[in-house]
Amino acid sequence: MRTQVAIIGAGPAGLLLSHLLAQGGVDSVVLETRSEEYVAARIRAGILEHSSVELLESAGLGARLRAEGDEHRGIHLQWPGERKHLDFVDLTGRSVWVYGQTEVQKDLIAARRAAGQEIHYEVGDVALHDVTSDRPSVTFLDKSGHEQRLDAAVIAGCDGSFGPSRAAVPAATAYEKVYPYSWFGILADVAPSTDELIYAWHPDGFALHSMRSATVSRLYLQVPNGTDPASWSDDRIWDALATRLGHGQDGWKLNPGPITDKSVLPMRSYVQTPMRHGNLFLAGDAAHIVPPTGAKGLNLAIADVALLSKALVARVKERNDTLADAYSDAAQRRVWRCTHFSWWMTTMLHTSGDPFDAELQLSQLRWVASSQAGATGLAENYAGLPISY
Template identity: 75%
Template sequence: MTPMRTEVAIIGAGPSGLLLSHLLAHDGVESVVLETRSREYVESRIRAGILESSTVELFDAVGLGERLHREGSEHRGIYLQWPHERHHLDFLDLAGRSVWLYGQSEVQKDLGRAREAAGQEIHYEVSDTEVHDPGSDRPYVTYRDAEGNDSRVDADVIVGCDGSFGPSRAAVPDSARRTWERSYPHSWLGILADVAPSTDELIYAWHPDGFALHSMRTAHVSRFYLQVAPGTDLADWSDDRIWEALATRLGHGQDGWQLDPGPITDRSVLPMRSFVMEPMRYGRLFLAGDAAHIVPPTGAKGLNLAMADVALLAPALAALLRKKDPALADSYSDRALRRVWRCTHFSWWMTTMLHAGPDPFDTQLQLSQLRWVAGSRAGATGLAENYAGLPIG
């Protein structure tokens, strides 16, 4: 086995891994990307759909925004709702920033095509990936390639963009890290449906039966979520039951508004938790995205946090490897974690405000909070600033 040699070995070819390789290439830094799944799989995963203004600005700056602006949809804000009340929060008016609706699968395709055109070396369908000697100046990664051959990549730096269950996080010794975690007492049942959206903006709805979210993917495909109990069995939720629950929680018939049902093409149950690991670096191993932190999806932060991580990390690695200047690399974890904790708090705040529970005291607190956010410009501005996205850096 003859080892490959590169400057940066990136584990994970999801959006953060491919964006990092793209940004590094702009600075003349070579990388190799390793991915457990096939390219077809990672490009078809149904994930996040909201891009913050700062994420869109980043994509535009590095030549990745053309299809986003052509096929994506800019949204001025969201609707915040509870029974007999629906209020529009205009992010542009409140915070001067909008968000874009553009699915993670489309981001993935754009990045994949850009990296393919640039000749990026990406190895899909690898297995048994392992990080070695991350605390030394000579880290390396071993893996088995798609043909079953044992392989190795020697690198100056390794970056883990491989999510919660990849080998990168596990390569950091327990003695060198701290973790914080919270599991929430509810999950989301998510569906995709071949039906035009029944709303022009996303609807976030508190209801005594549970939270509901009306989102969308295209002009002809809608995305919906329902609060359900952890461990929910999809077999217990027929199409009719799903549409009935959505109609009830989203206010079908309220002020003449109608929810249009359609054929359900995909369904899944998503557990909800928060997780943060500090630091996001161990020696020559750096972590980004879900490898270092997880947020519940209520605040639309997961993908955007991963993009912000690599936007900070790429220039830090370029300075380290090209200029032999370690300052940005040494401060990467602290700088990234400031944004991580802000977004973790916002995601927790949205989650606890919008998800119904059994305690009637908590219910009254939630309704009071919703009325304040919808009725106070200061409250609405706080939500808008966090949802539309804080500056990167």
């Protein structure tokens, strides 16, 4: 087989890249080790930045987002006895949208299926070859177990932190921070108890009230690393959430409901540089991971792909390497800004058990909530910097 761009990974980064490349007149083939059903059902991010929404709309992928998504003007910051609302639109003129990654994935699958995109699911033994030559290739076993080879002008690694693409960049520099706590996340079939997300600092640990729809709530608790979800009963979960989120404070109530999913997410920051090696280009989690506190993971992948698609169209169609040569540096300026913001939000809101740290965190929260400059800085980063930052 031969194509212009071989894309490894059929998550949002890989499918969005194939979509944007097709709009630019560049062919691609997508390879994915998981099944289509598994990829479509993965529960991940739920907040889209202003810039991400603009990009999806400009690519013809915004109709269902606008019809079924929920636009939020801001977030609530909370600590015991206080809840402050930050209005991003008033502060920066930019909002965010609650629209889960599963919904973005559905839109992308529908669009690529309608366009006849070639996608190979459930492939095995994926290996990259000759990525510094002008004839790179990918070998793999197809769903039937037959050996296949895909030749391309360019390979795009959109296969996450555990795929083969990241390891195919030799002598890369990796920066990593592992946090001493995790998120215990639940999905519950109950209407959200809040109009917009609540980020809560509490001596017992951080809590977040998010949502997926008008009938499904997504909530998180800070827990120690290595926590077994089965060790927490439903009653224990709701009691901890009620305590940390301030049930009864100023008459506010947390409404419990049937829990349909429990998972524990370790927290880490990871950045690998460069994001290019020869004719291999990395995007999304293949190059960087952020803790979810700043709602940046999916949005960073979208930003990477927006830059990469333009670079690859120019490289493949026009033999112009200017954007391709600048891609890694251009993408990483935004990556490091979002990595810092995610670290900042995480360390401001998660407790360590140290009383000194706690007083610093409360001081920071009070400043952000009461200072125009502090609130604007948080709003600017959360609602999203321009993709070309």
